[in-house]
Amino acid sequence: MKLHRIVIVPGALLGLVYVVGYLELLRRHTNVQECEHRDTEHTAVMQRKKLNDEQLVSSTNYETEVNQLVDIFREKVATLKKKHIWSELHPFPRCTGKEKKALDMCNDTAACKNPLPAADSLENIRNILTPVTKLQEGALGRIKDVFNIQERRKYAFVTAASADHFDESQEMIMTLDKYIFPHLSNYSFYYYDMGLNRSQVKLLQQYGRAEIKRYPFDLLPDRFSYLKCYTWKPVVIQAHFDHAEYTFWLDASGRFDKGNLREMFDLLKETGVLLSPWPKYPFAQHCSKHMFSYFNTEACHFSVYHESEANVIMLHNQPFTRRLIMDPWVSRAVDPNCLCHPGATDLFSCNFSIRKYGKCHRSPWLELLQMSDMAKATWLVLPQMTDMPKATWLVLLQMSDMPKATWLVLLQMSDMPKATWLVLLQMTDMPKATWLVLLQMSDMPKATWLVLLQMSGMPKAPL
Structure with missing residues (x-):
């Protein structure tokens, strides 16, 4: 059986024809009543108070229950192995120091000062939870409350765009309409307005299937408004995660193709999370050294890992996903010394001609330029x-x-x-x-x- 294929643009162009003005075409060919712009949500946002770092970030680390999470991790690995979903990492040759190309992968663990703890050890799980321990108790709940999600659905589809990505998002909507929504019931589709113009909002309202919500930047610390750091993404996903069994995040560039929905959901339920891999670019070179230090580890331990894309993220609501994936990820975004740490913005430019750990801190558009085969001129x-x-x-x-x-x-x-x-x-x-x-x-x-x-x-x- 063929799984639903996820198509990422521009990450992977798999033959879909872009539909310019999909929502405009729907408006022209359907008798959808035009809606008045609803300001009730805006009024409710204005009545809530802005969160500050004193409410979110702790000056001293607090302990979290690690033993229980170790058991959850071990149980997940055992289940994946039993159902033949687990796969071992492809072995790479040891690094010799003579590698020239930045994309040549090799195992550099011999260069590390300290050994990497076992994945299911107390030490490793404690390292994963580092950002969680740096927050005020209840901080994650306060962040979630900012989004004021009330309804519960089996499936939640969430996206966000500013005006310059609106056209691109229309094909994403088209693929949902064509391949996903006709086969589901009890779902919601949320479109977060991160700077749309009036005509774009009007088209979304006339489309009728999306709940349009303003992204509550005015209720979050100012750093969340810096879009290139992407701290805004995990917190909006978390806001919907506990209100659905399946949560799907889609960038404007995300696409679905036809396939077997049941198999996709069955696999997601087993794994807890599905991402689109990018099996080419070295994670250890594209993540700042500060991040490895933050998690009490070294870049050389991750020399054999490639990046994964975050354009399409599929999550199943279960303890493993909530406690070991979502909580640490959201906490990274909330802690000002983690995902968007001081100096991170200076590392957005990535030089693909050199081989060096921590040479950049993932700036997608600049990397796309470096990835091209064109002469820079x-x-x-x-x-x-x-x-x-x-x-x-x-x-x-x-x-x-x-x-x-x-x-x-x-x-x-x-x-x-x-x-x-x-x-x-x-x-x-x-x-x-x-x-x-x-x-x-x-x-x-x-x-x-x-x-x-x-x-x-x-x-x-x-x-």
């Missing part, structure tokens, strides 16, 4: 080709024969004049027959189509 040319909606770039990405890594850079461009479409089409090496799809999605007068079609050399019969 080309990066300066691309911004000059502005004025195509970002949504349109995704169509070009998925239809081109260019290396996908190169196109990751193009995703950052926007608003290209329609007159330059022909240049792009010629660059893509895409089958000429697919030009018509792009033309249909453009705003150019249809009278100008003939010029482009004549230049394409496309047989007239298919038209």
Whole structure:
């Protein structure tokens, strides 16, 4: 049986055609009554008081029950092994110090000063819980209360976007409508407004299936408003986690494809959490040294691990997920000395030409530039080709024969004049027959189509 495939854009382009203006198309072809903008939530937010660090962060560490969590961890591992879901890490050769390429993986544990404790040991579980011990007792509950989630559902789908990612999120919504929602009942879809404009909010209201909520930045410490640190993400996921059996986080770039829903949910129930892997980029090089020190460990112990993407996160509500994944993750975001620690913003730029632990602290857009096969000089040319909606770039990405890594850079461009479409089409090496799809999605007068079609050399019969 085939599981539902998760498609990440731009992380993995798997052939989905981007639908520009999906919500606008729904508005045009359905008799949805237009809703008035509801300010009741905003009023309720204004009545609640802003949290400060004195309510969240403790000046002294407090002890948490570790023995019980060790038992939960061991039970989970035993279950996964029994059901043949557990897999061992692929062995890597020992590091020699002569490795040149940044992406060459090797086992560097011999260089570590201290041994890595066993995964199911009290010491390791205590290290995992480090951020939890640095918070005030009840801090996680106070953070969750800020979001004021009342209803309970079996399935909760949660996303968030600002105005510049709204178009991209429409295909995410389309894949939910096509592949997921028709097969479920008792679900909710939450869309957090992180800076949408009025017309975008209006389209979401007319869509009718999403509960639109303002992200409560004004009730959280100011550092949560710095979006590039991503401290805002785990706290909003946690807010919904205890109100659903299954919680799904989707970035605007997340996609579902068709597959077997039952198998996906069964697997998620066994594992507790599913992420989309990124089996190429070295975790130890892309995480700051401060983070390893914070968790009482060393980067060399993690030399054989790749990154995982957080574009799509699937969670099942069970003690393992809540206590050993969500609580530590949310606590990392709340502690100002962890996920967005002092100096973290200076490490957003990542140099892929050097091999060094802690050389950067995960800034996705800058990394996309480094990942490309383009000469850096080309990066300066691309911004000059502005004025195509970002949504349109995704169509070009998925239809081109260019290396996908190169196109990751193009995703950052926007608003290209329609007159330059022909240049792009010629660059893509895409089958000429697919030009018509792009033309249909453009705003150019249809009278100008003939010029482009004549230049394409496309047989007239298919038209």
